[in-house]
Amino acid sequence: MGRIKVYDDPKQFWNEVSPFLKKEEAKNNLCLGLSYVFQLKQNDCLYQSALFDGEVLAGAFVISRFRTNHNLLPSLVSNEEVSQELFTEFLKSKIKITGIIGEKETANFYRQLLEKQGHTTKIHMAQGLYRCTRVKMPANSDGLSIRKAELSDVAKIGEWIESFHCEAAPHEPPINGAEVAKEKIDNEMIYVIEKDGELVSMAAWSRDIETSCSVNLVFTPKPFRKKGYASIATAKLTQLLLDTGKRETNLYTDMTNPTSNKIYMNVGYEFVCDSVHFGVF
Structure with a gap:
């Protein structure tokens, strides 16, 4: 050819x-x-x-x-x-x-x-790829602030990353959450949502190619779920990234989780295509 x-x-x-x-x-x-x-x-x-x-x-x-x-x-x-x-x-x-x-x-x-x-191959995850060029900020975001995670947050963020990994990639071996957290915090990649001084949710960015980048590691611990914190973390971080001059941001979802797909669409993400992660053996 x-x-x-x-x-x-x-x-x-x-x-x-x-x-x-x-x-x-x-x-x-x-x-x-x-x-x-x-x-x-x-x-x-x-x-x-x-x-x-x-x-x-x-x-x-x-x-x-x-x-x-x-x-x-x-x-x-x-x-x-x-x-x-x-x-x-x-x-x-x-x-x-x-x-x-x-x-x-x-x-x-x-x-x-x-x-x-x-x-032989096996589907690890059926994914949806979404992108955002304009954020729809959730109405209930007042009183919640976003900030870069700090080294003092490593222990908690490390626990959250390990929980996220277990939920999102159960086919993968365990990871050292504190190690991952420290590296990402050192590179200013993780942001946290605070309510009354307490961390309630997080989101991170990766694969910054100047014109766009990805949002990932969106996680809310179980005691704080169903309060809209994941939507707010995603929306606020996406807005921060777009404000730096990015044309768009993108993220992947688990297509078997309709709740997460709805969350992202509600804050301005639009479906692009189906993606898939195969394991090869």
């Missing part, structure tokens, strides 16, 4: 490929976001390639290293032929893939190719 280029330099990949991926910025946010990070954290990048049809990008193939996981984060592709060409070239690398995360149809293309190689 065209020429495939395998990259050794994440900066070169970003410069040559990201302008094409940004034409579908939300759908390609994982591929874009991690590729942006790889420019500074090259050890987290296991593989990057791109297929060009003339001077136009047909598809990109990115594999990240996250803890013990090697996740394929493919760009959106229009047909199976593109995924086949990228996958055939990738097989020369001998790199092991343990997961696929991407737009549903594209992820399924690669799932089928891996199964033809003798692998």
Whole structure:
């Protein structure tokens, strides 16, 4: 179909490929976001390639290293032929893939190719991808303040992160919540909602590519649930991010949880597409 280029330099990949991926910025946010990070954290990048049809990008193939996981984060592709060409070239690398995360149809293309190689796959989560360009602030947000989490919050935030991980990713091994909390707080990525001086909810950002970034780690401990705090955390953090000049923010939801999907739509997030996370064995 065209020429495939395998990259050794994440900066070169970003410069040559990201302008094409940004034409579908939300759908390609994982591929874009991690590729942006790889420019500074090259050890987290296991593989990057791109297929060009003339001077136009047909598809990109990115594999990240996250803890013990090697996740394929493919760009959106229009047909199976593109995924086949990228996958055939990738097989020369001998790199092991343990997961696929991407737009549903594209992820399924690669799932089928891996199964033809003798692998088995399992759906870890059916996800919905949403984006927001304008926040609808909840009416009950008065009296609640948002602030950056501080190092003095590490113990509590660490507990919350471990609880979030158990609920959102039960297929994954346990994590050290305090360690994750400290790293994210050091990088000013976590924000908390306070009521009368008490922490009641949190949200975080990640994968900032300047024009957009992702909202994640939205969590409210059980004693404070059903009070609208998660909606307020999401709305206030999203507004802060848009106020920095971002064109949009995005987030992923668990499609089996209609409550969370409704929460995000109520504060201004619009559905973009179905996404899926496959485990590969």
